[in-house]
Amino acid sequence: MDERVLTEIAEITSHYTVTVVVSVYNFGIPIRQCLEGIINQRVSYKFCALVHDDCSTDTSREIIEDYVAKYPEVVYPIYETENQFSQGIPWCSILIRHINSKYIAICEGDDYWCDQSKLQTQYDYMEQHEECSLCAHNTIMHDLSGEIEDTPFFDIDGIKTLSTEVVFDAWPVHTSSYFIRNTFEVCPEWCQDYWSGDYAMLTIAHSEGHVDTLPDVMSVYNFNNPTGATARSNKSGELNRIKATRERAEYLYKFLANVCVDIETESVIKRRIKVIEEATATDEFIYEIGQKLQSRDSSDNIAWLVDRLNDPLVKAECINPAYGTENRGSEQRILSMFNHIIELTGLNETYDNIPHTGELEFIYELIEIYGKKNKDNYLIQKLIDNPFNRIGWGDAPGGSKNEPNLLDPKLFFLIHNYDYCYLKGRLEKAISYQGHNGTLVLGSSQGLLDFDDMIYPDSFNCSMFSQDLYYSYKCAKYVLDRAQVGRIKKCFIILDYNIGFFDSSSGNNEEKERILKVYYPILGDAHHLKGRNKNDLWGFLNKDINDAEKDTSEYIAVETLKTISYFSNLKSRKNVSDDFCINDICRKETFEENEAVFRSLIEYLGDINVRPIVIVAPSLKAIKNSISKKDTDNLFKLMNSTECDIDYVDLNNQDLFAEDDFTDPYHLNDKGASKLMGALYELFG
Numbered sequence: 001m002d003e004r005v006l007t008e009i010a011e012i013t014s015h016y017t018v019t020v021v022v023s024v025y026n027f028g029i030p031i032r033q034c035l036e037g038i039i040n041q042r043v044s045y046k047f048c049a050l051v052h053d054d055c056s057t058d059t060s061r062e063i064i065e066d067y068v069a070k071y072p073e074v075v076y077p078i079y080e081t082e083n084q085f086s087q088g089i090p091w092c093s094i095l096i097r098h099i100n101s102k103y104i105a106i107c108e109g110d111d112y113w114c115d116q117s118k119l120q121t122q123y124d125y126m127e128q129h130e131e132c133s134l135c136a137h138n139t140i141m142h143d144l145s146g147e148i149e150d151t152p153f154f155d156i157d158g159i160k161t162l163s164t165e166v167v168f169d170a171w172p173v174h175t176s177s178y179f180i181r182n183t184f185e186v187c188p189e190w191c192q193d194y195w196s197g198d199y200a201m202l203t204i205a206h207s208e209g210h211v212d213t214l215p216d217v218m219s220v221y222n223f224n225n226p227t228g229a230t231a232r233s234n235k236s237g238e239l240n241r242i243k244a245t246r247e248r249a250e251y252l253y254k255f256l257a258n259v260c261v262d263i264e265t266e267s268v269i270k271r272r273i274k275v276i277e278e279a280t281a282t283d284e285f286i287y288e289i290g291q292k293l294q295s296r297d298s299s300d301n302i303a304w305l306v307d308r309l310n311d312p313l314v315k316a317e318c319i320n321p322a323y324g325t326e327n328r329g330s331e332q333r334i335l336s337m338f339n340h341i342i343e344l345t346g347l348n349e350t351y352d353n354i355p356h357t358g359e360l361e362f363i364y365e366l367i368e369i370y371g372k373k374n375k376d377n378y379l380i381q382k383l384i385d386n387p388f389n390r391i392g393w394g395d396a397p398g399g400s401k402n403e404p405n406l407l408d409p410k411l412f413f414l415i416h417n418y419d420y421c422y423l424k425g426r427l428e429k430a431i432s433y434q435g436h437n438g439t440l441v442l443g444s445s446q447g448l449l450d451f452d453d454m455i456y457p458d459s460f461n462c463s464m465f466s467q468d469l470y471y472s473y474k475c476a477k478y479v480l481d482r483a484q485v486g487r488i489k490k491c492f493i494i495l496d497y498n499i500g501f502f503d504s505s506s507g508n509n510e511e512k513e514r515i516l517k518v519y520y521p522i523l524g525d526a527h528h529l530k531g532r533n534k535n536d537l538w539g540f541l542n543k544d545i546n547d548a549e550k551d552t553s554e555y556i557a558v559e560t561l562k563t564i565s566y567f568s569n570l571k572s573r574k575n576v577s578d579d580f581c582i583n584d585i586c587r588k589e590t591f592e593e594n595e596a597v598f599r600s601l602i603e604y605l606g607d608i609n610v611r612p613i614v615i616v617a618p619s620l621k622a623i624k625n626s627i628s629k630k631d632t633d634n635l636f637k638l639m640n641s642t643e644c645d646i647d648y649v650d651l652n653n654q655d656l657f658a659e660d661d662f663t664d665p666y667h668l669n670d671k672g673a674s675k676l677m678g679a680l681y682e683l684f685g
Helices: 003-013 030-039 060-070 091-096 118-128 164-170 197-208 238-258 263-293 299-309 312-317 328-345 347-353 359-370 378-385 409-416 418-431 445-450 469-480 509-523 547-562 588-607 621-625 629-639 670-684
Strands: 018-024 047-053 075-079 103-106 132-143 179-181 210-223 438-443 459-461 488-495 611-616 647-650 662-664
Touching: 003 047, 003 075, 003 091, 018 030, 018 091, 018 118, 030 047, 030 060, 030 075, 047 060, 047 091, 060 075, 103 118, 118 132, 118 179, 118 210, 132 197, 164 197, 164 263, 179 197, 197 210, 197 238, 238 263, 263 670, 409 418, 409 547, 418 459, 418 469, 418 509, 418 547, 438 445, 438 469, 445 488, 445 670, 469 488, 469 509, 469 588, 588 611, 588 629
Parallel strands: 018 047, 018 103, 047 075, 132 210, 438 459, 438 488, 488 611, 611 647
Antiparallel strands: 103 179, 132 179
């Protein structure tokens, strides 16, 4: 776009209160309706319309010139000599950055305003609500082909302030309703190449203030226009739709990198990115299957399809436990295709001989748990209610110790090895992290209950019940020796005053069992525990299961637990004080060893530029009052075992938590954990 034109636009718009931006390309007759809707606005202030024609080849330019001649004080044309869109030039973003009026309104040339008081209504609202950065309203969708009846774009009842979830997930307001306060950078350069500029404007406006909506229907969105914005952006068709969806995720990544947001907004955006990426991966797979189905005569293609449909990686794409059953539709489509292939090829006669045919049913069972659709199932309810996995085969009505009668054995792998699957998944997730501000979290039960890595951004909670300093150090090395250098920036070490005297390998039977069932199978280290044969993770089942089925079951269980907090629909928070162990005997040799372990941990973190942050977990007032000087001295002695710098915060010294924030004297509930995440984010980012 010519710099002289941009300079002229800056000068012209400085004399108007509102500037309307109109985009045109081969819109023909609809442009008349658009310009009429603008010209007929009844306002108490001056406004102008910048009509940008992107080198149309139909009658659009003649129509624009007609309105310029009639309304020279309102309509200002911008005629391109070469099509900007085809060259990838973000003319709209560039144009908007040069507008100097107080407010900006948007109306694409094939849409129109159907209420003469639209601009005045939105202006009055914005003048009375300074916190509002973008005002929108209801819009009618009209099918230019005449095949579909008019319908609301989104039916908003009353005046509403849109929540973060609604703005980023639902996008409930149409571009033709945008009325933007021009006090911030509406279209910054970092997002000008993103094809959906209206989504960018909406989300950026939300980061600058409120996005408020009015219930009035004041615009019409014309769709099925062969030269409309959607057609021009080439986002129709399956592949282009998938590409456009992926670009949405890329935009949101850029948004997080360029816009300062609070922790709740960041969490919403990251959750949205996750949904987009998972759904897109599934859609790409389904598209791939559809392409293969075009060659039905090829036995090789059929064999490929059957193999792909039984690939656990493919099936894992369809599991989205963090959002209930949101991706169930995609999975149903895969299952339908699978059944279609079976019928098409006559494989139903030999279906039982196809390997791994049981995993899809297994996934259904997992999804039913997440959706709590199986509450009447005794074993599942026991699992939901029990925080320690203390569930045995004998708990099943009519079942025996070795022969459960209600669930697929593969589901019981998750039940019987929950802590193993959780910790392995968290360690793997931390290792594969590709961001630049990761946080590793270590600790015992307080770290596990108090810290929610589904809320705190880019964090990986590798805490576990009865995790002593030795295994905290081993978990840190396991991750940081394998992760890309510089990805993990800080390490929260959540502990209590007596951690220096705790050694799980010398603890009670439950702590020793956790070493054999969790730490030793993953880390290959049993510390001081004698008899180091790790538990057979399939030893609970008195059946022969081949290695492929075992690997598939473990993979699905681990991948599933990567996507949810330790406590979820699968495992609720309960009073866990009984599991919280403080050694009765304060062994001097244990403390001396832990001093060496702590020193090694802190020095190791320092050597790889990971910031160590020691956090003393909060407890109820009665417990805080019982903390002695000896307790705090022991903790300081432990921390003074190294000369390295350590950030330190004792949450017992802060009046941050109320009694109803705790699930028991030592551990926070969901509400308390959420409060802690906000406090830590403010302290350490």
